[in-house]
Amino acid sequence: MIFHDISFSLAGGEALVVTGPNGSGKSTLLRVLAGLLQAESGRISLADGPSGFAHPHELSHYLGHRNAMKRELTVEENLSFWQRFLGNSPGGSASDLATAAAAVGLAGITHLPFGYLSAGQQRRMAMAKLLVAYRPIWILDEPTAALDAGADRLFAGLVTNHLERGGIVIAATHQSLGIGQAKTLQMTGFVH
Amino acid sequence: MIALFFRDLKLSVRAGGGAMIGVLFFMTVVSVIPFGVGPDLNLLSRIGPAILWIGALLASLLGLDRLFQAEREDGSLDLMLMHETPLILTVFVKCAAHWAATGLPLVVASPFLGLFMNMDELAIGATVLTLLAGTPAITFIGAVGAAVAVALPRGGLLVSILVLPIALPVLIFGVSAVYAAVEDPAPFLPPFMILMALTLFFAVVGPVAAAAALRHSAD
Numbered sequence: 001m002i003f004h005d006i007s008f009s010l011a012g013g014e015a016l017v018v019t020g021p022n023g024s025g026k027s028t029l030l031r032v033l034a035g036l037l038q039a040e041s042g043r044i045s046l047a048d049g050p051s052g053f054a055h056p057h058e059l060s061h062y063l064g065h066r067n068a069m070k071r072e073l074t075v076e077e078n079l080s081f082w083q084r085f086l087g088n089s090p091g092g093s094a095s096d097l098a099t100a101a102a103a104v105g106l107a108g109i110t111h112l113p114f115g116y117l118s119a120g121q122q123r124r125m126a127m128a129k130l131l132v133a134y135r136p137i138w139i140l141d142e143p144t145a146a147l148d149a150g151a152d153r154l155f156a157g158l159v160t161n162h163l164e165r166g167g168i169v170i171a172a173t174h175q176s177l178g179i180g181q182a183k184t185l186q187m188t189g190f191v192h
Numbered sequence: 193m194i195a196l197f198f199r200d201l202k203l204s205v206r207a208g209g210g211a212m213i214g215v216l217f218f219m220t221v222v223s224v225i226p227f228g229v230g231p232d233l234n235l236l237s238r239i240g241p242a243i244l245w246i247g248a249l250l251a252s253l254l255g256l257d258r259l260f261q262a263e264r265e266d267g268s269l270d271l272m273l274m275h276e277t278p279l280i281l282t283v284f285v286k287c288a289a290h291w292a293a294t295g296l297p298l299v300v301a302s303p304f305l306g307l308f309m310n311m312d313e314l315a316i317g318a319t320v321l322t323l324l325a326g327t328p329a330i331t332f333i334g335a336v337g338a339a340v341a342v343a344l345p346r347g348g349l350l351v352s353i354l355v356l357p358i359a360l361p362v363l364i365f366g367v368s369a370v371y372a373a374v375e376d377p378a379p380f381l382p383p384f385m386i387l388m389a390l391t392l393f394f395a396v397v398g399p400v401a402a403a404a405a406l407r408h409s410a411d
Contacts, residue, residue, distance in 0.1 A: 035274055058276040066267030072206040073199070084195035086275065 001040070002028050008185060012136070012166040015159065015179055019172075020187030026172035027065070029187070030141050033170060034062040050090040059089050060137040065145075067126035071115030075101070075125050078114055083132040092134035092165070100131035105154055119146045127155060130162075138162060140171040152178060193277070193285050200289035203262075210255035214294040215301050218251040222305040233310045240309030241319050241370035247305070248298045248323055249330060249363050253355060255294050256334035257341060257348040259286060260406065264342050269406070279403040287328075287335050287399065295327040318373035318380070322387060326366040329391040332398030333358050339405035362390050 002025040010016055018026045031037045033044060035057030046056045053059055069078045079097050088094050101107050104124040114122065123146050130138055138159075144152050156178035159169050163179070171177055204211040225243050226236055263269040272282050302323055306316040337355040341347030369383040 034270070036270055053276070057274050060274065062270060062274055064267050064270055066265070066270075068267035068271050070199075070203060070266065070268075072203055077199070077202065081195050081199045082271070085193075086271070 003187060003189075006042075006185070008183065010168050010170070010183070012168060013163050015163055015169040015171070015177075015182035016185055017171055017173060017177060017182045018185045018187060019174070021189055024187035024189030026187055027141050030062070030139050030170065030172055031064075033057065034060060034139050036062075053089075056137055059135055060139050061130050061133075061135040062139045062141075063126060063130060063143055064141045067122055068129070069114045069122065069126060072113060074111055074113050075106075075117070076110040079110070079125070079128060079132050082129050086133035086135075088134040089136060092136065094134040095131050097128075097132060100128040101125075103131055103154075103158065104128045105151070120148060120151060123147055124151055124154075127158065131158070136166070137168045138170070140169065140173075142173060143171055144173065144175055144177070193281060196282065196285050197289045197292075200286055201293055204290070204293035210258060211293040211297065214251040214254050215297045217254055218247045218298050218301060219305065221247040221250065223308055226308060237310040237312070237315070240306060240311040241315055241374070242367050243309060244302055244305060244319050245323070245326075245363055245367045245370070248302065248327060249359060251298055252295055252327055252330040253334060253352045253359075255290075256331070256338050256355070257351040259290055259335060259338040260342045260402075261338070261347065269342075273406065279406065280399045283335060283339070283399040283402045283406070284395070287331050287402075290335075291328050291331040295331055298327060299323045312374075315370060315374045318370045322366045322369045322384065325384065325391060326362050326387050329362045329387075329394045330355075330359050332391075332394040333362075335398050335402040336405065339402035339409070342406065342409050362387065365390065 006029065008016060018029060020026055028037065032039050033056065035055055044056055046053060046059070049056075049059060068082075073081070076097060079100065083094065083097065095103065097110065098107065101110050104127050106121060106124055106128070109117070109121075114125065117125065127143070144155055147155065152175070159177060159179050163169060222243055229235060229239070260269060263272065273279065275282070299320060302320055303316050306319060311319070334351065334355050337351040340354065341351050344350060365383045365387040369380060369387055372378040372383055373380040
């Protein structure tokens with residue numbers, strides 16, 4: 001048992017920031033939300049979603065610790081693969097590859113193999129993945145690790161844009177995301 | 193899904209991909225046999241089909257452990273598990289791409305290696321045909337092993353050991369079909385039909401089992 005008695009609800013345009021010390025279960029909570037782990041008890045449900053989607057994770061982007069990009073392929077090949085594989089959720093449209101790369105400030109280097117990029121650039125490109133396929137819910141696990149201050153601001157801009165379009169953002173983080181008003185969930189962990 | 197197929201194909205021919213490793217291993221195994229057995233041409237042509245099949249079986253098992261492990265290591269597997277496309281279909285497409293990148297080259301290389309074994313045209317033709325029909329089954333069976341061992345570091349040998357007993361019928365019917373084509377009294381079609389039935393059977397069962405194993409490997 002890592003945590004219990006957690007409950008929250010989010011409407012479109014709302015963000016939830018999950019904070020807490022290492023090992024308190026932030027990533028685990030997000031993986032449960034993303035449908036990658038089974039919760040021992042409790043449920044996650046979607047209200048007023050598009051028809052045919054029973055679970056929120058089908059309408060979610062998940063950005064974990066790992067970037068889900070292939071080092072051997074170029075950035076463009078990586079992004080276009082995810083764009084075609086993921087497709088858009090109903091009710092939204094995505095930006096094309098060039099726009100997404102420009103939005104994370106790396107427009108000129110999409111022809112390079114992903115493995116050639118620095119850690120920060122790789123992380124930025126993983127964020128561009130959020131933009132090439134539309135999903136109303138973003139589940140972000142430590143999104144701004146390895147990012148410089150400029151990229152932090154840029155990322156806050158992306159999140160704010162997404163919220164203004166009526167999206168939902170759930171992020172686990174140690175740093176402030178720089179987004180205006182967000183609900184917070186403080187994970188305490190167990191005191192030993 | 194087409195995107196996934198071509199991405200996997202691209203990955204396996206880029207640096208670090210395993211497409212050529214299997215063929216090289218196949219070549220190594222088959223080409224050392226004449227040195228070990230000695231220059232007895234009759235013996236070589238008699239054991240040739242079996243050696244080619246054993247070589248192809250082992251070579252197909254070689255790269256299988258990376259089928260899902262590479263996806264898991266960089267986090268792609270998470271996104272595939274979340275996606276609403278049936279996971280079974282994703283697994284099937286990955287197997288197809290893996291076979292096209294590693295199994296098909298084995299089939300293409302087998303006639304040349306058949307010459308090493310002093311096999312006549314009929315035996316070579318039958319071997320190519322049975323390999324074409326049988327190697328997809330090995331990939332689909334292997335996918336189950338690869339999915340079970342996805343979370344294990346150095347799962348390569350384990351995958352082979354898990355998979356080998358289930359893959360043996362494919363080997364048995366593949367080789368017996370070739371011998372049936374070469375030796376007169378035995379009919380070729382029955383073992384060949386069973387071989388194709390095995391491939392079709394595992395093309396259905398393999399992805400289902402692999403998808404179930406992947407769902408339960410979540411960490």
